[in-house]
Amino acid sequence: MFKKPFVNLKNPVFEYSKLLDESEDKKFSFLPKKVFLNADCISDNLALNVGMEVTTGQKIHPFTDEEYYLTSSVSGNITSILKMEGLNNSFSYQIEITTKEDVFDTEFMEYQNKPSLEAVQNFLMNIPDLDDFEPFKKDGKKINTIVVKAVDDDLLNTKNQYLFLKNSAETVKAIDILKKITGINRVKLLLSQSVYDKQTNFGLAIYTSNKYPNYSDYLITKDVLKIDIENGKKPVDYGVSFISIEALLNLKKAFDEGKVPVQKLVMYADEYQSKRFLNVRVGMPVEDIFNKLRIILKDSAQIVFNGFVNGFCAPYIDFPINKNISSLYMIEADKISNNSNYACMNCGDCIRICPAHISCNILVKLLEAGEYQRAENEFHLFSCFECGLCALVCPAKIPILQHINLAKTILTQKGE
Amino acid sequence: MSQRVKLTVSYPPFVHYGKGIADNSYNTIIAASIPTLYGFFIYGLMSVGVVLLAISSAILWEALFCLIAKRENTVKDGNAFLIGLFLSMLLPATAPYWLVITGTFIAIVIGKEIYGGLGSNPFNPVALSYAILFVAWKDFLNFDIMLSNFSFSFNYLNPLIAVKNFGTSALNDFSLLDMFLGNHTGGIGSSSAILLIISGIYLIVRGHIRWEISLSFILGIVLTAFIFNQVAPDKYASATFNLFSGYTLIAAFFLATENTTSPVNFVAMLIYGFLGGVLTILIRNIGIYVDGSIFAILLINILTPILDRIKKVNN
Numbered sequence: 001m002f003k004k005p006f007v008n009l010k011n012p013v014f015e016y017s018k019l020l021d022e023s024e025d026k027k028f029s030f031l032p033k034k035v036f037l038n039a040d041c042i043s044d045n046l047a048l049n050v051g052m053e054v055t056t057g058q059k060i061h062p063f064t065d066e067e068y069y070l071t072s073s074v075s076g077n078i079t080s081i082l083k084m085e086g087l088n089n090s091f092s093y094q095i096e097i098t099t100k101e102d103v104f105d106t107e108f109m110e111y112q113n114k115p116s117l118e119a120v121q122n123f124l125m126n127i128p129d130l131d132d133f134e135p136f137k138k139d140g141k142k143i144n145t146i147v148v149k150a151v152d153d154d155l156l157n158t159k160n161q162y163l164f165l166k167n168s169a170e171t172v173k174a175i176d177i178l179k180k181i182t183g184i185n186r187v188k189l190l191l192s193q194s195v196y197d198k199q200t201n202f203g204l205a206i207y208t209s210n211k212y213p214n215y216s217d218y219l220i221t222k223d224v225l226k227i228d229i230e231n232g233k234k235p236v237d238y239g240v241s242f243i244s245i246e247a248l249l250n251l252k253k254a255f256d257e258g259k260v261p262v263q264k265l266v267m268y269a270d271e272y273q274s275k276r277f278l279n280v281r282v283g284m285p286v287e288d289i290f291n292k293l294r295i296i297l298k299d300s301a302q303i304v305f306n307g308f309v310n311g312f313c314a315p316y317i318d319f320p321i322n323k324n325i326s327s328l329y330m331i332e333a334d335k336i337s338n339n340s341n342y343a344c345m346n347c348g349d350c351i352r353i354c355p356a357h358i359s360c361n362i363l364v365k366l367l368e369a370g371e372y373q374r375a376e377n378e379f380h381l382f383s384c385f386e387c388g389l390c391a392l393v394c395p396a397k398i399p400i401l402q403h404i405n406l407a408k409t410i411l412t413q414k415g416e
Numbered sequence: 417m418s419q420r421v422k423l424t425v426s427y428p429p430f431v432h433y434g435k436g437i438a439d440n441s442y443n444t445i446i447a448a449s450i451p452t453l454y455g456f457f458i459y460g461l462m463s464v465g466v467v468l469l470a471i472s473s474a475i476l477w478e479a480l481f482c483l484i485a486k487r488e489n490t491v492k493d494g495n496a497f498l499i500g501l502f503l504s505m506l507l508p509a510t511a512p513y514w515l516v517i518t519g520t521f522i523a524i525v526i527g528k529e530i531y532g533g534l535g536s537n538p539f540n541p542v543a544l545s546y547a548i549l550f551v552a553w554k555d556f557l558n559f560d561i562m563l564s565n566f567s568f569s570f571n572y573l574n575p576l577i578a579v580k581n582f583g584t585s586a587l588n589d590f591s592l593l594d595m596f597l598g599n600h601t602g603g604i605g606s607s608s609a610i611l612l613i614i615s616g617i618y619l620i621v622r623g624h625i626r627w628e629i630s631l632s633f634i635l636g637i638v639l640t641a642f643i644f645n646q647v648a649p650d651k652y653a654s655a656t657f658n659l660f661s662g663y664t665l666i667a668a669f670f671l672a673t674e675n676t677t678s679p680v681n682f683v684a685m686l687i688y689g690f691l692g693g694v695l696t697i698l699i700r701n702i703g704i705y706v707d708g709s710i711f712a713i714l715l716i717n718i719l720t721p722i723l724d725r726i727k728k729v730n731n
Binding site: 001002004006007008009012287297298300301302303308309311312313315316317331333336337339340341342343344345348349351357359361362388391393396397401402 | 420421422423424425426427428429430431432433434435436437439440488493532533534535536620621622623624626675676677678680681720724725727728
């Protein structure tokens with residue numbers, strides 16, 4: 001994927017992909033045979049049972065004693081409920097729904113064209129691509145700036161740029177709705193530089209260059225909004241919150257149509273980096289997408305979600321496309337990047353490329369030895385904002401980012 | 417029901433920039449072979465034997481150790497090859513076979529593998545091995561003794577030994593141009609200054625060594641030697657002489673820049689290299705040894721963990 005230059009006097013520069021042409025927008029109108037919804041295991045009193053009927057866009061309360069809800073993306077019956085173990089001793093319930101003909105839930109109809117925070121909290125917390133958005137939370141922190149990201153999080157991904165180009169007029173209206181709902185008037189639209197240069201009529205737009213990882217929340221706050229972030233703090237502590245353009249457009253769509261959005265846009269890129277944009281139901285098994293695209297999955301292939309640098313891979317072929325998945329790649333078995341058993345040999349490539357100026361070389365040695373507290377005290381572990389560049393360039397292929405994530409999780413759990 | 421497809425699961429990144437450990441080793445081997453070929457030209461087949469024996473024994477020691485320690489065989493990453501080549505570049509062309517084999521044993525097993533392999537060694541394996549050989553069998557590494565049966569078209573005395581014994585008056589027998597071109601006795605791969613500089617620049621341009629270390633090492637040599645020369649010109653040789661003689665350039669480009677034992681932050685690299693240069697001249701001029709580069713490198717290697725803490729902090 002990358003071409004290493006002969007002369008290596010400078011650090012390698014990685015750039016986010018630009019959307020070159022508006023590729024085929026393949027609409028998936030067909031209904032998946034089944035979808036999977038995941039409920040975080042926050043209670044033991046399960047309110048669901050097998051055979052229960054649900055309709056598209058319906059609110060499902062998985063637990064009797066919790067307000068937490070899921071949104072069904074299809075109509076049908078619940079056919080199985082499985083308890084699954086996830087990372088860091090977390091559990092979740094996987095609810096399988098076998099689909100029937102689409103019937104839209106009417107409960108949300110009364111809010112059509114009447115946007116309000118209450119409606120969002122009661123019905124729209126699961127709209128596609130909405131993730132951890134502070135102004136919508138009931139006991140959220142005080143926010144004074146919202147940044148709408150019309151840029152993408154990983155190198156190859158161009159989904160958000162595509163959405164903005166297709167819906168630039170809608171975006172302005174959607175931002176007005178967002179202002180009305182949250183009561184926050186400082187809303188900025190972050191564009192990539194190439195798009196910004198073309199779109200001069202957006203007074204609220206801001207931009208930054210497309211050098212990876214400039215579109216990360218931390219660097220936007222630091223470089224574009226000019227707010228310095230202390231070690232261990234997050235942008236949200238300084239009153240800055242981020243929402244993706246897909247979530248914003250879905251919000252507008254919900255209030256326009258009086259229906260809860262259940263479809264999400266996913267980008268698929270093949271090995272030649274030709275891109276396709278697919279509209280899929282949330283919770284649809286990834287296998288169905290490949291079948292629909294007529295791509296044959298072979299044994300030992302790898303399915304990667306959300307980008308090569310900082311994404312994750314599917315553990316099994318009917319892994320559901322959840323609301324936060326924005327892109328999809330397949331790597332064939334013989335092209336999978338191998339891991340290695342080497343120790344850090346102190347070449348310093350990671351240090352020179354780290355945008356947070358962390359001593360990755362010393363850090364990784366401490367973390368391998370389990371010295372998490374010392375790593376935080378002396379080497380600013382929490383300054384890392386997890387862009388993944390260190391692991392991308394490491395000649396020894398050490399999973400530096402995983403070490404850092406593990407240490408952060410353990411320290412956070414200890415602190416609680 | 418049809419057979420379900422099984423997927424491979426791994427951690428990100430799912431692509432890699434493409435720079436690997438083997439890539440680093442092989443490029444360094446290419447660079448180091450240029451001055452070594454010149455050594456073959458001067459010293460003939462005997463030197464070829466030493467170099468090949470050093471490389472093959474280094475590879476064998478590593479393979480053997482990996483087998484005994486039940487570790488993954490790491491020969492293919494080229495590091496053992498590189499260590500063997502580096503060591504042979506420092507040795508005289510007539511080094512006896514047992515010296516070469518013992519040397520590679522020390523470098524590979526004691527210098528590198530017992531600490532856990534590549535990346536864990538506290539000292540540069542080649543410098544450590546040479547230092548032990550030098551302390552144990554001093555005469556076998558004395559170029560004037562070892563190369564006495566050769567007939568050269570140039571002065572057969574080793575320049576550094578001559579200066580150490582007779583002061584700068586002995587320098588009249590050496591021309592700086594000859595030394596720059598490599599027409600003086602020394603290790604198989606360490607005499608030709610111009611070729612060492614060319615291979616050093618190749619490695620810097622390809623990004624395999626860090627220019628800060630090499631440059632500050634040379635700066636340390638030049639500055640310190642200049643001061644000594646100004647204070648007592650009859651006793652201490654000039655900066656250029658010191659730069660082109662002995663192991664100075666091989667140390668600056670190949671030994672001091674070894675990844676594992678050198679710091680990575682900008683200021684730290686400058687201090688590390690500069691100290692190396694200063695120590696080299698101090699040992700040469702004040703110490704009892706003829707060439708101080710190897711010992712200077714071992715000394716600055718110790719400083720690396722402390723120097724690595726000097727860095728710019730965010731916020």
